[in-house]
Amino acid sequence: MPGSARGGEGLSIAGVAQRAGVSVATVSRVLNGHSNVRPETRDKVLTAVATSGYRVNELARNLRTAESRLLLTMVPDVGNPFYAEVIRGIDFVARQHGYFMLLCDTGADPGRERSYFDLLRRRRADGAICLDPATVQQALAEESNALPWVACCEFDSSVGVPYVGIDNYRAAGDAVRHLLARGHRRVALINSDDHYLYAQQRQQGYMDALRDAGIAPDERWRINVNSLDYEAGASAAALLMTYADAPTAVFAVSDTLAIGVMSGLRRVGKRVPHDVAVVGFDDISLAAQIDPPLTTIAQPMRELGETAARLLLQRLANRNENVPGVLLPHRLVVRQSA
């Protein structure tokens, strides 16, 4: 009995064809919504499908059409609310276009990153979106900028891969200038590690804003941490407060870090913003809820994700058209922490 059972469960297209008294080609045609099928034939097939509980085997379809309809998303940390929101944006437009998202948490580790990227080469995914450090992106680009992938949030415009992000240099400058305007002269920077290009750009924005105000930045006030979690911010803040001439303001490059900073400050008896002002980055939903509400640089998180997905889809649709890099606007949100 052809196509009646597959591996003991389910039915193949041949089984449906038999039930409907048509050929497999016809079944395939109605399944794929082709127009050149007589209505009555279509109905026959449709009822056969309905009564048999048939479900297309996408493994077979994928092989035949040579696409997986999966979009790979590589992110340093799914747990970070910023990334979570970007991911939502990606997922949204992916689904809109009939793709699903294969989400991979790389922990910013080049090894894991590489092995995930292999999913592209092995045809498990049709394209990829990478949010990992530029250093690992460069490595990817070297071995294969022929593969369809785009950079999101973190990008190096010189690697020749489509990207979407914000102007990190200006955004950091905006944050620092806000602090300056409030009269602060000793401003600390708590930054991601240097593998991120955005960290370098934000540091430059910080330095230049300070210099433009005639302030020589003290290097003890610049701290790089290798994780964006709360605890990292808290201990950085504690360290900062051990100096006799401790900073009166802290700019942290992530809201999670900034929230950690506030927590660390509290532990050593400092009050925000009275003793120390704090500015964060991202504007995650939590920023407005904590005490005091966090002043921060808002990134259009969801749009960042949506745009990345659209750029990728565009590359997929037209392999040789060259897709642009796009910069989205940020904005300073003044609340009570600074």
Place this chain on the structure above:
Amino acid sequence: MPGSARGGEGLSIAGVAQRAGVSVATVSRVLNGHSNVRPETRDKVLTAVATSGYRVNELARNLRTAESRLLLTMVPDVGNPFYAEVIRGIDFVARQHGYFMLLCDTGADPGRERSYFDLLRRRRADGAICLDPATVQQALAEESNALPWVACCEFDSSVGVPYVGIDNYRAAGDAVRHLLARGHRRVALINSDDHYLYAQQRQQGYMDALRDAGIAPDERWRINVNSLDYEAGASAAALLMTYADAPTAVFAVSDTLAIGVMSGLRRVGKRVPHDVAVVGFDDISLAAQIDPPLTTIAQPMRELGETAARLLLQRLANRNENVPGVLLPHRLVVRQSA
């Protein structure tokens, strides 16, 4: 030239075979690490693979082996830190066993849930882990408890599907008894919506703990919200505080809710824990960082995810062995909010 190019890019196994001067069967054997290949032959193949940059086409392999090696994870909200951590656990053991995770954010919507679940039927995923409301799980179970899936965190032990979770009834009781021990008599409950069985169980735990202390729970103090985000907690708290005999303690079934509650309390000038005590649920990393640090019921988030993945893998390995339901321990973490 057979197998030399596929769709203009890449090489098939036939191409490698040709380069190595062996048959495709032999190439397949070395690729899959079978032992019955002569070392010299193996080397020939390996160099051919290396020099040609060949990558196996997993679309083809998947069709042939009838498995996708993808695990579907359906979660109400990836943005919630609790779920994010559970997801990490799932991803960890999945990868350990050569599977990748297909993460789907259902928004607890039955429609989306169903369409995602279809990925299982269409062979895009080998198994699924569901964290969605029991009501939607029941629907899934009705149409197909033959499909390999397990429930995680949220489960109905009567649907006959493997599950992992905690004892929600006891956990809620523990939270309330802590409040009672601190002298509170007017204790509010801010709960998820009723579609979640865990919400019902926690409510029951709350009610019974109160009754056991001789307190008749006021139903104005029970609020159900349909989202676990901060704002939901904040407005619930605000509502509670409008009563003349406002509660002196609030038990929220999620830390995110509890943090929102604290924020809402602050807005109406109430101090925690002095005016109102707050207990949360989950013990996300943020709980220890806010001001005041949150007293909460800790769930073993990561283990919950890991266990779910293991249960699923077990089901996959042995379809007819019946896999148990497992309950993991929770514990009360006393900090300063109550």
Place this chain on the structure above:
DNA sequence: GTGAAAGCGCTAACAA
């Protein structure tokens, strides 16, 4: 130890 060949379930020429 190695090769020839069948076939996984589907789509898309090509024929009729």
Place this chain on the structure above:
DNA sequence: TTGTTAGCGCTTTCAC
């Protein structure tokens, strides 16, 4: 409008 058939690239008997 419909059917026949040739693959997609791989794994796996079954011969040798």
